[in-house]
Amino acid sequence: MEKIYDVVIIGAGPAGLSAGLYASRGKMSTLILEKDKTGGQIVTTHEVANYPGSIESATGPSLIARMVEQCKEFGAEIKKDTIKEIKTEEKIKVLVGEKETYQARTIIAAPGAIPRPMGVPGEKELTGKGVSYCATCDADFFTDFEVFVIGGGDSAVEEAMYLTKFARKVTIVHRRDELRAAKSIQEKAFKNPKMEFMWDTVIEEVKGDGVVESAVFKNVKSGELTEYHADEEDGTFGIFVFVGYLPQTDLFKGLLEMDETGYLITDDNMKTKIPGVFAAGDCRVKSLRQVVTAVSDGAIAAIQAEKYIEHTFHE
Ligand code: NAP
DSSP, rough: OEEEEEEEEEEOOOHHHHHHHHHHTTTTTTTEEEEOOOGGGGGGOSSSSTTTTSSOOOOOOHHHHHHHHHHTTTTOOEEEEEEEEEEEEESSSEEEESEEEEEEEEEEOOOOOOEEOOOTTTTTTTBBTTTEHHHHGGGGGGGEEEEEOOOOOOOHHHHHHHHHHTEEEEEEEOOOOOSOOOHHHHHHHHTTTTTEEEETTEEEEEOOSSSSOOOEEEETTTTOOEEEEEEETOOOOOOEEEEEEEEEGGGGGGTTOOTTSSBBBBOOOOOOSSSTEEOTTTOOOOOOOHHHHHHHHHHHHHHHHHHHHHHOOOO
16 A cells, blocks of 8 residues: 555535546546446436536436546546555555555545335335335336335435336325425426325335335325235336435544435535545535436545645645
8 A cells, every 4th residue: 555645536416527527637646446337426416417518318327427537537546445444644545445545635425315115014025026216226127017216305206207208107205295396397397297296295114025016105194004006917016216425434433524314515615624534415415406416526526625635635
């Protein structure tokens, strides 16, 4: 571990890749570490319609592939490793990974967030067997089947619309009687003949032997419980869950400041309380979690890392 990187970035989603681009283009030695798949959540998105400049056929994976290529062109390294511990007592910080240990002048934390589970009985056991958190990945399995989408935000409604291309019926199950999703997205959904809505309703339990066979719904106003059984011919149906996200910040517990839900606290320059440690993207406390804000965070963090190195190591 003799090499000391100027910047080690944790996470290769849009925030991490943008930080990697700005850092490597700024001639800083840059390493991007990813524990899972490159790209973060956006690679599970079939359409990226609101990232400036992406108009036709822009998908999450295609956008990420271009970001990766651009980073590598400027010399950033991308490696697969899971960081287990970070030591920041010295000026040179140490990141202990499962595979290797790394040294860095600065760290940019861009670990992103993952889909939040509903937390009901049967959900975990039947994940991948009818319960899904990714329409792009699993929609095809439900061609001509019935599908329920849980949640009322942008993700739930957009992904439900996508699912109507496959499923014969898509029912949005929302805990209130009004969607949270943007009005423009709602309008399209209300016009879609394949979409139905179950208001004031939550799932209490998912049941099935090997695959989802039934689900217990609860009307939160009346308290009434109803068990929905799969159509006999189908034998199963889909439950797609989009009830928000959980920041992937466990690694930073006790090290960085976070809010009560685990999102990292930074200033406008992506600085954490530890000099030389920055945070970017969906893991941060912020008002809008989008690709466009993630890449912006990444760029700011990289430029600030450069300023920090200049000030701390070269003066
Ligand atoms: P979100 O906006 O937090 O919405 C989560 C939805 O799940 C809400 O409708 C919420 O209900 C519901 N919910 C939360 N916990 C629940 C539970 N335990 N049981 C049942 N329902 C539950 O999450 P999101 O839709 O994933 O969006 C996350 C962020 O990404 C947002 O900032 C969103 O704007 C953005 N996003 C944008 C786009 C786009 O612009 N095209 C697409 C996708 C996501 P309540 O409404 O009652 O709270």
